[in-house]
Amino acid sequence: MLNVGQIEEGFVLDHIKAGKSMEIYHYLGLGDLDCTVAIIKNARSNKMGRKDILKVECDIDTLNLDVLGFVDHNITVNVIKNATIVEKRILKLPRELRNILKCHNPRCITSIEQGLPHIFVLADEEKEVYRCKYCEEKYAPSSNLDMR
Amino acid sequence: MRHLMNPLDFSVEELDRLFDLANDIEKHPENYAHKCDGRKLATLFYEPSTRTRLSFETAMLNLGGNVIGFADATSSSAAKGESVADTIRVISCFADIAAMRHPKEGAAMVASQFSSIPVINAGDGGHQHPTQTLTDLLTIRSLKGRLDHFTIGLCGDLKFGRTVHSLINALSRYPEVHFIFISPEELRVPDYIIDMLKEKQISYEEVIKLEDRIADLDLLYMTRVQRERFFNEEDYVRLKDFYILDAAKMGMAKPDMLVLHPLPRVNEISVDVDADPRAVYFKQVQYGVYVRMALILTLLGLEE
Numbered sequence: 444m445l446n447v448g449q450i451e452e453g454f455v456l457d458h459i460k461a462g463k464s465m466e467i468y469h470y471l472g473l474g475d476l477d478c479t480v481a482i483i484k485n486a487r488s489n490k491m492g493r494k495d496i497l498k499v500e501c502d503i504d505t506l507n508l509d510v511l512g513f514v515d516h517n518i519t520v521n522v523i524k525n526a527t528i529v530e531k532r533i534l535k536l537p538r539e540l541r542n543i544l545k546c547h548n549p550r551c552i553t554s555i556e557q558g559l560p561h562i563f564v565l566a567d568e569e570k571e572v573y574r575c576k577y578c579e580e581k582y583a584p585s586s587n588l589d590m591r
Numbered sequence: 592m593r594h595l596m597n598p599l600d601f602s603v604e605e606l607d608r609l610f611d612l613a614n615d616i617e618k619h620p621e622n623y624a625h626k627c628d629g630r631k632l633a634t635l636f637y638e639p640s641t642r643t644r645l646s647f648e649t650a651m652l653n654l655g656g657n658v659i660g661f662a663d664a665t666s667s668s669a670a671k672g673e674s675v676a677d678t679i680r681v682i683s684c685f686a687d688i689a690a691m692r693h694p695k696e697g698a699a700m701v702a703s704q705f706s707s708i709p710v711i712n713a714g715d716g717g718h719q720h721p722t723q724t725l726t727d728l729l730t731i732r733s734l735k736g737r738l739d740h741f742t743i744g745l746c747g748d749l750k751f752g753r754t755v756h757s758l759i760n761a762l763s764r765y766p767e768v769h770f771i772f773i774s775p776e777e778l779r780v781p782d783y784i785i786d787m788l789k790e791k792q793i794s795y796e797e798v799i800k801l802e803d804r805i806a807d808l809d810l811l812y813m814t815r816v817q818r819e820r821f822f823n824e825e826d827y828v829r830l831k832d833f834y835i836l837d838a839a840k841m842g843m844a845k846p847d848m849l850v851l852h853p854l855p856r857v858n859e860i861s862v863d864v865d866a867d868p869r870a871v872y873f874k875q876v877q878y879g880v881y882v883r884m885a886l887i888l889t890l891l892g893l894e895e
Contacts, residue, residue: 548696550694550695550696550716550717550718551695551696551697552675552693552695552696552697552698552700552701552715553697554695555695556674556675556676556695556698556701557674558674558676559676559701575697576697576700577696577697577698577700577701578695578696578697578716578718579696579718580696
């Protein structure tokens with residue numbers, strides 16, 4: 444069994460679907476941050492068989508985890524302070540996704556306007572529908588999540 | 592600062608105030624002839640739309656203001672590659688209010704985010720055309736005296752027609768409006784509109800033949816089948832004359848049914864209907880000027 448040391452302050456993202464940890468790494472922009480990150484792939488799990496885990500040592504205010512609710516709301520987010528779990532955060536669908544989804548509507552202003560962020564707004568929480576803030580194009584599951 | 596991007600940006604109460612103002616302008620135009628003295632409207636039309644642009648410009652001139660702008664993208668800095676954001680920042684230094692027509696959806700919203708003057712969406716691709724919807728609502732309210740408790744038939748291209756979608760959304764906020772959608776199978780109203788009506792428990796029917804239901808209508812909103820929406824000429828030719836409203840069909844309608852059309856019309860309303868007092872599509876154009884005058888005053892904070 445692989446052992447990764449405790450973290451003093453930061454997050455442990457547990458129950459990530461096996462093989463998806465690098466995707467989460469990119470969504471959270473961890474590559475741009477100067478913090479310690481442990482990526483554990485294919486760990487044994489009673490609940491899931493196999494799972495990924497991400498441990499991020501950072502100030503807990505530096506990371507915006509909203510996007511996780513969109514990517515996979517089954518991820519368990521443990522908030523760590525002084526090496527103990529102080530909060531288990533419940534993930535919700537974020538109200539807005541900024542530069543996570545790309546609008547593929549060729550008639551949308553985002554297709555020509557330089558430097559404009561791609562913003563999708565939660566239009567229907569129950570059906571998990573997002574719409575482009577500008578043209579109201581619906582996010583379809585087949586769209587590419589290709590912003591990062 | 593207030594902008595207008597979508598007809599639903601204004602609450603029902605705010606629309607009532609806007610329409611009251613438009614009706615007062617209609618009755619007493621002289622009281623408003625100098626309300627915008629010294630002010631400028633910029634009409635930023637990245638694609639040609641003579642009717643809408645002239646309506647905006649007439650509205651501002653009627654209020655005593657002036658107009659600057661361009662009528663197509665080739666005569667603007669857009670041809671040199673300038674962004675919408677930069678254009679509106681520059682125009683904000685010249686004018687007090689702007690009306691923007693752009694082929695890309697959401698362009699006016701981008702402009703509003705970078706603007707220091709109110710921006711009116713004068714049409715953004717196939718997305719929204721809020722001042723057409725305000726025109727339609729003012730016409731109905733002025734000539735029917737209400738925006739509730741009626742049966743409205745929407746006829747023609749209900750699939751691609753953005754004016755129809757906006758009007759359905761706007762009328763869905765008023766009680767006891769019954770919709771009858773009259774279209775060929777290929778041009779039926781989109782599912783998301785039907786879902787919205789079901790969710791709000793608003794009654795509607797879908798029929799193919801105009802003659803079957805024209806006698807039940809209080810309002811008939813005719814639309815043009817637009818050639819540019821079709822990928823194949825054959826489909827367009829087959830559907831373009833699917834509905835033709837003529838004097839014979841008008842004979843089956845109620846004596847007080849009103850016929851509206853966002854114009855331009857092609858063949859869908861026969862010219863022999865024009866003299867019928869129930870045909871109000873040219874009055875609708877006049878109401879378009881009043882509602883744009885009221886909108887300019889409201890967004891400039893000059894409505895009092």
